[in-house]
Amino acid sequence: MVGIKTADELNKKFLREGMWPTIFCNGCGHGVVLEYTFWALEELGLDMDKVIFSSGIGCSSRLPGYINADGLHTTHGRAIAFATGIKAADPDFHVIVFTGDGDCAGIGGNHFIHAARRNIDMTVIMINNFIYGMTGGQLAPTAPLGSIATTAPYGNIEHPFDICNLACALGANYVARWGVSHPYQPIKSIKEGIQKKGFSLLEFLAPCPTAYGRRNKLGDIKKHWAWYDNNTILKEDLEKIMKYGTEQEKEQVKEKIPLGVFQDIQKPGFFEAYEKLVDRLKEKESKPKGAKK
Amino acid sequence: MIEVREDWCKGCNICIDRCPVDALEESDILNRRGIRPPKLKEKNDCNFCRLCELICPDLAITVFPDEKEKKPVKKTLLTPVGGKTK
Numbered sequence: 030m031v032g033i034k035t036a037d038e039l040n041k042k043f044l045r046e047g048m049w050p051t052i053f054c055n056g057c058g059h060g061v062v063l064e065y066t067f068w069a070l071e072e073l074g075l076d077m078d079k080v081i082f083s084s085g086i087g088c089s090s091r092l093p094g095y096i097n098a099d100g101l102h103t104t105h106g107r108a109i110a111f112a113t114g115i116k117a118a119d120p121d122f123h124v125i126v127f128t129g130d131g132d133c134a135g136i137g138g139n140h141f142i143h144a145a146r147r148n149i150d151m152t153v154i155m156i157n158n159f160i161y162g163m164t165g166g167q168l169a170p171t172a173p174l175g176s177i178a179t180t181a182p183y184g185n186i187e188h189p190f191d192i193c194n195l196a197c198a199l200g201a202n203y204v205a206r207w208g209v210s211h212p213y214q215p216i217k218s219i220k221e222g223i224q225k226k227g228f229s230l231l232e233f234l235a236p237c238p239t240a241y242g243r244r245n246k247l248g249d250i251k252k253h254w255a256w257y258d259n260n261t262i263l264k265e266d267l268e269k270i271m272k273y274g275t276e277q278e279k280e281q282v283k284e285k286i287p288l289g290v291f292q293d294i295q296k297p298g299f300f301e302a303y304e305k306l307v308d309r310l311k312e313k314e315s316k317p318k319g320a321k322k
Numbered sequence: 323m324i325e326v327r328e329d330w331c332k333g334c335n336i337c338i339d340r341c342p343v344d345a346l347e348e349s350d351i352l353n354r355r356g357i358r359p360p361k362l363k364e365k366n367d368c369n370f371c372r373l374c375e376l377i378c379p380d381l382a383i384t385v386f387p388d389e390k391e392k393k394p395v396k397k398t399l400l401t402p403v404g405g406k407t408k
């Protein structure tokens with residue numbers, strides 16, 4: 030770790046203190062993701078003048094407003110499109126997108142798909158709370174079957190989006206999913222995601238006690254947070270149990286949400302490929318016309 | 323030592339619930355939201371693992387490791403990701 034050792038020093042460096050405390054409800058998981066991102070940035074020792082944030086609309090999309098760095102708070106679902114623009118204007122920037130499940134997988138779904146497919150160099154931190162939190166709890170495309178929402182009062186009958194699976198299929202360079210209650214793996218993973226050239230997706234499963242937990246009778250904040258521990262499993266453990274476990278063990282873990290790093294590859298990112306293209310054309314241009322190779 | 327920014331705490335009590343050695347409790351102070359921020363218990367086994375600091379959603383806690391007082395590091399109840407909690 031570099032200079033900073035305590036949370037107090039960390040806050041002084043990264044937090045726009047005038048904006049604190051957050052607008053988030055008591056027990057909301059969004060603040061934790063922000064803190065993990067701070068630690069990751071600190072451990073990487075990046076120049077914060079070279080890091081820029083982008084977000085759409087939603088509770089999760091408020092996060093850049095709390096960071097002592099440049100950021101764009103854009104329109105609903107368009108954070109990734111704006112981030113692409115930043116990167117195109119100056120590829121030296123590290124672009125980090127904070128987005129929600131509604132923002133990224135719902136209204137912004139197509140931006141997400143194409144940014145991942147084009148492998149555009151950015152780090153997307155999608156906070157999945159299974160719901161449209163800010164607008165009072167409409168059904169999100171990530172909500173598990175049976176979830177209760179204002180627009181699904183009798184339970185969700187739509188199959189949820191597995192956004193990590195989608196990103197893997199699109200060939201994103203780095204794809205991981207984590208919860209908020211265990212700090213170390215996510216911090217390391219955010220670091221890896223930011224360092225990675227090309228598209229990285231980090232999905233965080235975060236509790237939303239107000240719009241999701243309450244409506245789905247997940248209990249008080251403590252019980253709601255525990256739901257995430259009891260309903261997730263490390264990807265490696267899941268694979269082992271599915272291979273060597275007894276039928277009963279398999280039955281127990283079948284419905285759990287896997288956590289971990291799902292993809293970590295090194296395809297050239299869009300801007301690397303673009304740079305090469307420009308170089309190739311320049312070289313061609315500089316050769317006298319009609320000259321033989 | 324543990325420092326709590328009292329006016330930042332929203333009282334979710336996640337820190338108290340998740341402390342691996344059950345070292346925290348609600349204090350007697352009421353902050354301006356009318357909630358009681360956490361404090362270390364009179365007698366506690368805090369080993370400065372910093373979990374409470376890292377998972378506080380409102381960044382209200384700072385843990386300062388006590389250099390002088392070397393406590394034996396107890397086996398913590400930290401569960402790996404996906405482990406069962408109560």
Ligand SMILES: Cc1ncc(C[n+]2csc(CCOP(=O)(O)OP(=O)(O)O)c2C)c(N)n1
Nearest residue numbers: 087088089105129130131132160161162163
């Ligand atoms: C074009 C447009 N449509 C709808 C809205 C209303 N709206 C604001 S936030 C939001 C949902 C946000 O959900 P999510 O991204 O999951 O964020 P959360 O609040 O759950 O963190 C919606 C539908 C809007 N602001 N703009």
Ligand code: SF4
Nearest residue numbers: 053054057088162237
């Ligand atoms: S509505 Fe949900 S997501 Fe929004 S701040 Fe409250 S708990 Fe967090």
Ligand code: SF4
Nearest residue numbers: 331332334335337378
């Ligand atoms: S985790 Fe933070 S906000 Fe929650 S009770 Fe503890 S100090 Fe307060």
Ligand code: SF4
Nearest residue numbers: 341368370371372374
């Ligand atoms: S530092 Fe660790 S042991 Fe000490 S109060 Fe916080 S969570 Fe408990």
Ligand SMILES: [Mg+2]
Nearest residue numbers: 129130160162
């Ligand atoms: Mg949401």
